Amino acid sequence: MTIQTATLGYPRIGKNRELKKALEAFWNGKYNQENLLQTVQEIELANWQTQLKAGIDRIGVGDTSFYDPVLDWSVRLGLIPQRYQAFTGLEQYFAMARGKEGIPALEMTKWFDTNYHYLVPEMSQPLQAADFSDFLGIIGRAQRVLGDRAVPMVLGPLTLLRLSRLQMNLEEALSCLVERYLILLAELKNLGVVEVQIHEPALVFGDTNNFRELYESTFDALCQVGLPIYLVTYFDDLGAAYPWVVTLPVAGISLDFTRGQNLALLQQYGFPRDKQLGVGIVDARNIWKICPEPVVSTLAAIQGITTNIRLHPSASLQFVPYDAAREVKLPEPLRRVLSFAEQKLDEVVLLAQTLQESPKALAQHPQLAEIEAQWQAFKEFRPVNPVVQQRLRNLTVNDLERAMPYKQRRQLQPTLPLFPTTTIGSFPQTPEVRQLRVKLKRGEITLAEYQAAIDAEIAKCIRLQEEIGLDVLVHGEFERTDMVEFFGQKLTGFVFTEHGWVQSYGSRCVRPPIIYGDVARTEPMTVREFKVAQSLTQKIVKGMLTGPVTMINWSFTRTDIPRSEQAMQIALALRDEVADLEAAGAKIIQIDEPALREGLPLKPERWQEYLAWAVDAFRLAAGVAKPETQIHTHMCYSEFGDIIQHIERLDADVLSIENSRSNNETLFEITDAGYQQQVGNGVYDVHSPAVPTVEQMVQQLETAIAHLPSDQIWVNPDCGLKTRRWEEVIPSLKNMVAAAQQLRGARLTN
Numbered sequence: 001m002t003i004q005t006a007t008l009g010y011p012r013i014g015k016n017r018e019l020k021k022a023l024e025a026f027w028n029g030k031y032n033q034e035n036l037l038q039t040v041q042e043i044e045l046a047n048w049q050t051q052l053k054a055g056i057d058r059i060g061v062g063d064t065s066f067y068d069p070v071l072d073w074s075v076r077l078g079l080i081p082q083r084y085q086a087f088t089g090l091e092q093y094f095a096m097a098r099g100k101e102g103i104p105a106l107e108m109t110k111w112f113d114t115n116y117h118y119l120v121p122e123m124s125q126p127l128q129a130a131d132f133s134d135f136l137g138i139i140g141r142a143q144r145v146l147g148d149r150a151v152p153m154v155l156g157p158l159t160l161l162r163l164s165r166l167q168m169n170l171e172e173a174l175s176c177l178v179e180r181y182l183i184l185l186a187e188l189k190n191l192g193v194v195e196v197q198i199h200e201p202a203l204v205f206g207d208t209n210n211f212r213e214l215y216e217s218t219f220d221a222l223c224q225v226g227l228p229i230y231l232v233t234y235f236d237d238l239g240a241a242y243p244w245v246v247t248l249p250v251a252g253i254s255l256d257f258t259r260g261q262n263l264a265l266l267q268q269y270g271f272p273r274d275k276q277l278g279v280g281i282v283d284a285r286n287i288w289k290i291c292p293e294p295v296v297s298t299l300a301a302i303q304g305i306t307t308n309i310r311l312h313p314s315a316s317l318q319f320v321p322y323d324a325a326r327e328v329k330l331p332e333p334l335r336r337v338l339s340f341a342e343q344k345l346d347e348v349v350l351l352a353q354t355l356q357e358s359p360k361a362l363a364q365h366p367q368l369a370e371i372e373a374q375w376q377a378f379k380e381f382r383p384v385n386p387v388v389q390q391r392l393r394n395l396t397v398n399d400l401e402r403a404m405p406y407k408q409r410r411q412l413q414p415t416l417p418l419f420p421t422t423t424i425g426s427f428p429q430t431p432e433v434r435q436l437r438v439k440l441k442r443g444e445i446t447l448a449e450y451q452a453a454i455d456a457e458i459a460k461c462i463r464l465q466e467e468i469g470l471d472v473l474v475h476g477e478f479e480r481t482d483m484v485e486f487f488g489q490k491l492t493g494f495v496f497t498e499h500g501w502v503q504s505y506g507s508r509c510v511r512p513p514i515i516y517g518d519v520a521r522t523e524p525m526t527v528r529e530f531k532v533a534q535s536l537t538q539k540i541v542k543g544m545l546t547g548p549v550t551m552i553n554w555s556f557t558r559t560d561i562p563r564s565e566q567a568m569q570i571a572l573a574l575r576d577e578v579a580d581l582e583a584a585g586a587k588i589i590q591i592d593e594p595a596l597r598e599g600l601p602l603k604p605e606r607w608q609e610y611l612a613w614a615v616d617a618f619r620l621a622a623g624v625a626k627p628e629t630q631i632h633t634h635m636c637y638s639e640f641g642d643i644i645q646h647i648e649r650l651d652a653d654v655l656s657i658e659n660s661r662s663n664n665e666t667l668f669e670i671t672d673a674g675y676q677q678q679v680g681n682g683v684y685d686v687h688s689p690a691v692p693t694v695e696q697m698v699q700q701l702e703t704a705i706a707h708l709p710s711d712q713i714w715v716n717p718d719c720g721l722k723t724r725r726w727e728e729v730i731p732s733l734k735n736m737v738a739a740a741q742q743l744r745g746a747r748l749t750n
Contacts, residue, residue: 003309003352006058006278007051008197008232008254009153009316011341012065013503014043015323023066023507027689033090040064044138048145054345060153060197061142062135063316066090067097067506070118070163071106073155076135077180078128079121079164081106085128097506099688102696104660107165108505108687110598112201112235114285114319115512115554117505121160124167130180132187139191148194151230156200157181158215163202174214178221185225195228195251203245204236204260206603212244223249234280234315236260236602243269254278257298258285258314271306280314282339282347287320287500287514287556289339290347291375292368299355311352317341321500321511330495333381334516336374340500379560383493383517388569395568400619402627402651406677409627413653414540414587418747419701419715419740422472422680424634424656425544425590426480426720427461428729433478454479455532462536464730469737472588473541475533477722483546483592484554485513486525491573493519494555505687508723513555515566521573524580531584543581543589545574547633548617553595564613574621582629590632591621591652594719597635597643604642611646618650632656632680636719641669648675656680658718664703671707679708682718683736689724691731697739710747715740 013019022039025031031039044064051059063069074080075093083103084095097119099105107120135152142150157177166173188196202208203215223229228251237260238245246253246269255262257280271277279302282290302309324338339347354365402409440450461476480486488494494513501509526543534541548570552563574591581589596618601610622631633650636658640647647655647670655675659666659682670679681704684692697715704713715736721729 003311003356004057005055005348005352006151006254006310006312007056007060007317007345007348008199008234008280008284008312009060009063009318010047010051011318011320011322011502012043012047012063013501013509014039015046015499017501017509018043019503020507020509027094036066036090040066041141044141045145048142048150050342051345052146052149054342055349056345057149058151058195058310059142059146059149060316061146061150062138062153063318064138066093068117068119070111070121070155070160071097072134073160074106074119074121076130076132077160077177078130079123080128081122081124099685099690101690102693103690105685105688107663113598113600113602114235115502115504115510115595115598116318118163121164122167123161123164123173127176130183132184135184136187136191139188139193143191143193150193151195151197152188152193153197153199153232154181154184156198156202156231157218158211159200159202162205162211171214174218178218181222182225185222185227189225189227193227195230197230197232197254198222198250199232201232201234203233203238203241204256204602206239206605208239208241208245212241215245215248219248219250228252230254230276230278232278234284237262237265239265239603246272246275250275252276252278252310254280254312256280256314257302258283263298263301266302266305273306273308275308277302277306277309279309279311281311281351282313282344284313284315284317284344285319286559287324287338287340288559289337289343289371289374290351291559292372295351296368299351303355311348311355313344313348317344319502320344321497321502323499326499327497329498331381333374333378334495334514337378338514382560385492385518385520388518388520388572391572392565392568395620400616400623402623402625402631404627406651406653410653412628413630416471418710418744419713420471421715421737421740422470422542423465423474423716423733424718424720425474425477425542425592426483426722427474427476427478428724428726429478429722430726433457437481451528454529458529458533459536462533462541466537466539468730468733469741470733471539473533473537473539474544475529475541477544477720479529482510483720484551485511487546487551488513488515488555490523490525491519491521491570493517493569510554515552515555515557517558519566519569519573521576525577527577527580527584530581530586534585540587542632543578543586545577545581545589545591545621547591547593547596548574548621549599549614550593550595553599564617567613567617568620571617571620575624578621579624582626586629588630588632589622589625590634591618592634593618593650594634594636597639600643607643611643615646615649618652622650622652630654634680634719636682639669640666641673644669644673644675648677652677654678654680654714656682656714656716658682660685660700660718664700667704667707678712678714679704680714680716683715683739684717684732686717686719686721686724689728691728692735694735694738694742697736698742701739701743705743
């Protein structure tokens with residue numbers, strides 16, 4: 001039997017971040033709509049040709065996007081909130097993505113437990129007319145290039161609704177959507193496509209059994225069109241829903257065999273003979289080559305149950321960079337065990353061909369034996385640090401505790417005005433600032449010249465913050481490329497790529513570090529810039545650190561030791577940095593953990609294990625701080641209601657939150673739980689170019705005052721300002737300070 005190969009999505013930013021550059025040119029008026037569309041279609045074509053050349057039999061198409069595929073499906077299905085209906089075309093699309101003056105953007109949050117951000121759909125009556133013309137155009141182009149290999153990828157209706165903000169009954173909303181999906185499937189059938197992938201990753205949530213009847217009625221309806229449907233799941237196993245999900249009337253079901261317990265479920269319940277099993281066997285979310293022994297073992301176990309299979313990556317390959325072969329500067333033993341998107345295509349094809357030719361000889365295949373040898377060479381190369389390992393073994397509970405409880409230590413901490421104002425940390429990274437790093441890297445300037453230039457930027461930033469009237473200042477982070485990359489470059493055990501970009505959201509691309517060995521700090525990482533900034537002002541300057549859990553969740557991590565151990569190694573390094581910042585005079589130190597929530601397992605029964613070590617890692621980093629040192633942390637795109645007791649256990653003195661896009665829901669979750677520590681209310685959306693008015697921010701703060709004691713409230717943007725322009729940042733911060741002062745004055749006169 002022929003074993004087919006497939007893909008479930010591919011990186012869409014372009015090998016050299018062409019999408020980012022085109023979007024920024026379009027927003028700045030240097031590109032018109034035709035220029036932008038041409039760039040996107042060139043990326044699209046290159047992606048298809050790469051997958052075709054690799055020999056993939058069924059190539060997932062349709063994830064081409066200007067900004068976010070979930071936003072694309074919102075627009076196609078007519079889920080256009082009233083506040084955007086005055087606009088049309090791309091103006092409407094980007095208003096939903098980024099907002100406009102006086103009009104907030106759609107809420108943005110993390111896609112499942114990944115570091116990709118999607119725009120949260122909003123659904124209320126009446127819906128706008130559905131329009132699938134752009135999607136059908138993509139499919140038509142794909143068919144001309146790929147023929148029958150082109151397989152449309154469609155975001156499933158239940159997943160869309162479960163990730164949406166609904167202002168109508170779920171059953172009613174689903175009924176409206178199914179009618180539109182039926183039209184789409186009929187049009188795809190008329191195009192002559194051989195099958196369609198319907199992606200329903202929400203099936204891996206722990207409460208899927210509650211939606212059984214809705215799934216069954218939905219797929220009963222969709223299958224009536226007569227177009228073969230492949231139901232695609234990923235990121236975890238089907239859990240208790242497995243027995244009935246595999247009976248849905250679809251042609252095939254794709255499961256993730258790199259995460260969760262799908263193999264155990266397959267072995268326990270079997271698999272229907274009338275369906276094809278899609279085997280997600282190559283990890284789409286990490287950058288390591290397959291480890292032959294466990295992969296061979298898994299495939300053998302699967303084939304003992306069903307031989308009607310196709311192989312594919314575990315999810316879309318959007319979560320990994322394009323091509324590991326470009327990373328020629330990495331150490332050879334490391335580079336030989338890396339696998340980016342192009343290499344993962346080759347791995348899928350290799351496994352399928354080998355399994356088809358000689359299943360019993362799979363383990364002895366020469367290419368798999370070569371991969372095993374490469375892994376062995378890498379294990380001998382991997383750095384080991386016995387000192388770090390011994391420090392971890394010596395840890396006690398006391399190392400995770402502050403010296404005093406919060407209420408006692410607050411009395412010792414800095415005295416500030418009511419509604420103190422600050423920022424989250426970063427200020428705009430202009431082309432001139434980025435060029436400084438390029439020149440240093442090329443050897444065109446010396447380290448001393450580079451540091452002098454950075455110090456000049458710090459001085460300008462301190463002066464500006466004083467002029468604006470902020471109460472607690474930051475140095476601006478001009479020396480930092482990225483909040484994780486900067487620290488990783490100063491720690492052993494991390495390595496960095498040159499071309500390893502992945503999409504975070506829209507035009508925002510990141511280059512995640514690779515953790516490949518034990519992590520240790522060799523010298524202070526942030527003290528020099530802090531001392532420069534603090535020497536320029538009488539106001540307090542925050543020391544700025546990235547927390548251990550965010551470092552883990554925004555890196556490609558090792559697979560030979562638990563993530564918890566890697567987080568604790570990083571926490572030890574940060575603990576030493578906290579002590580050094582204190583010794584340098586820091587009175588406030590911020591340890592950012594924006595990614596703490598995103599690492600939460602998708603099934604609640606696994607939360608406790610993750611949160612135990614994640615919170616402990618933060619506490620280890622912060623526990624060394626003296627009582628009079630105020631510890632801040634920042635979290636964004638998080639829902640706190642169901643984990644508030646763990647947020648409390650962090651024991652941070654001030655928690656700043658993203659709140660501007662969530663309609664204050666994040667704030668309400670905290671206040672409803674009776675959170676006692678101070679809260680930095682994110683009063684405006686830094687991901688939008690719109691400048692918020694004083695009145696808008698006063699309204700946001702008045703909502704906070706209605707739910708929190710005034711002396712618990714800080715005032716800040718909802719995230720860092722690195723990606724914004726100075727002409728947006730300065731008036732926004734001036735308005736923010738004016739809003740705080742207005743409310744401060746009102747409280748003092750009452």
